[in-house]
Amino acid sequence: MQNTSGDVPDEVDTGVSEVVLRTIYGFLGTVGIIGNGLVLVVMIGTRELRTVTNLFIVNQSVIDMVTSVLLLASYVAPRPSLPSQEWAAVFVCSVWNSGYVFWGTLITSTFNLVMVTVERYFAVVHPISYRRMFSYSRASAMVCIPWLLGFGYETYWAAVNRYSDGQCIIQYDSFFVQAFLGVISCTIQFIIPLAIMAFVYISIAKALRQRVEDIPTCPPDPNRSGNPDQPTQQTNYRIKARKNVIKTLLVVSITYAICLTPNTLIYLYFNLGGELNFDGHLFYFTVYLAFMNMCVNPFIYTFKYHKFQRGLRKLFGVKRCGVNKFKDNSVTAATVSGGM
Numbered sequence: 001m002q003n004t005s006g007d008v009p010d011e012v013d014t015g016v017s018e019v020v021l022r023t024i025y026g027f028l029g030t031v032g033i034i035g036n037g038l039v040l041v042v043m044i045g046t047r048e049l050r051t052v053t054n055l056f057i058v059n060q061s062v063i064d065m066v067t068s069v070l071l072l073a074s075y076v077a078p079r080p081s082l083p084s085q086e087w088a089a090v091f092v093c094s095v096w097n098s099g100y101v102f103w104g105t106l107i108t109s110t111f112n113l114v115m116v117t118v119e120r121y122f123a124v125v126h127p128i129s130y131r132r133m134f135s136y137s138r139a140s141a142m143v144c145i146p147w148l149l150g151f152g153y154e155t156y157w158a159a160v161n162r163y164s165d166g167q168c169i170i171q172y173d174s175f176f177v178q179a180f181l182g183v184i185s186c187t188i189q190f191i192i193p194l195a196i197m198a199f200v201y202i203s204i205a206k207a208l209r210q211r212v213e214d215i216p217t218c219p220p221d222p223n224r225s226g227n228p229d230q231p232t233q234q235t236n237y238r239i240k241a242r243k244n245v246i247k248t249l250l251v252v253s254i255t256y257a258i259c260l261t262p263n264t265l266i267y268l269y270f271n272l273g274g275e276l277n278f279d280g281h282l283f284y285f286t287v288y289l290a291f292m293n294m295c296v297n298p299f300i301y302t303f304k305y306h307k308f309q310r311g312l313r314k315l316f317g318v319k320r321c322g323v324n325k326f327k328d329n330s331v332t333a334a335t336v337s338g339g340m
Helices: 018-045 052-075 086-097 100-125 127-133 136-142 144-153 155-160 175-213 230-271 281-304 306-315 325-329 331-336
Strands: 161-164 167-170
Touching: 018 052, 018 281, 018 306, 052 100, 052 136, 052 144, 052 281, 086 100, 086 155, 086 161, 086 167, 100 127, 100 144, 100 155, 100 175, 100 230, 100 281, 136 144, 144 155, 155 161, 155 175, 175 230, 230 281, 230 306, 281 306
Parallel strands: none
Antiparallel strands: 161 167
């Protein structure tokens, strides 16, 4: 997925004016900064949310907020003139004008989303291996992996953006190279991540279904002191808490697929030799949809993620009436068990 048009065009024959483009990009970037900033404040400021899974969610919000800032800097702010020194102009064309930094963060976002789904896979399907692999300190180091992969992979895009005769141009060595890179790009940054996420959620659904079926239904012991139903209540709460975060991440993944599919397919079509109007409404619609993905996750957390909702209420000092006392006291047990 790339906006191969580079700059916001000065003249657009199809009616997509520069003012409209900058306004939409500015709106999406601003919402992304505010929304993801709010997520970071809630996640970091709420002790209950300091878990391994939320560490990856925090990383996702950091990535999306950085991407939002870069969107404003790359496509809303005026683009600086190329330096007079040729070596500096080559660097600016490859690294900044190409959008390498911006697109690198978008790819980083994809890889981090895959990582957080894989983390949930091990937590639910292979809990013993999960406790060994995903300690909080180890997860703190793992969050660097998507950044390294994203910017490392995207170096090919910097390589094909070159400086020539005072201009920045996109230049492939041959049509075969362009088609090959287009297919590889679609496969690595879209098809494989979606395949992994689909496999993970199908496996998690099967594991959770089996776990529910395995819950004992023996009658309570009347001679037992305290609440005889408490172990079953704790088990049910863990399952509900785990299902909630998995459903939240599933919605995030589905939203990712919806936002990224049109632009990915249209970019693949172009690289395989199809004609594409990079100043047309269709192309810009796919770009808007792709950029929307970086600012929609905070709304998903707000409406779907129960613990984030509680953290949000604490942040604004809103008390919820009628909260089940047992649920509040079960938070620690659910978190320790890997159920978020």
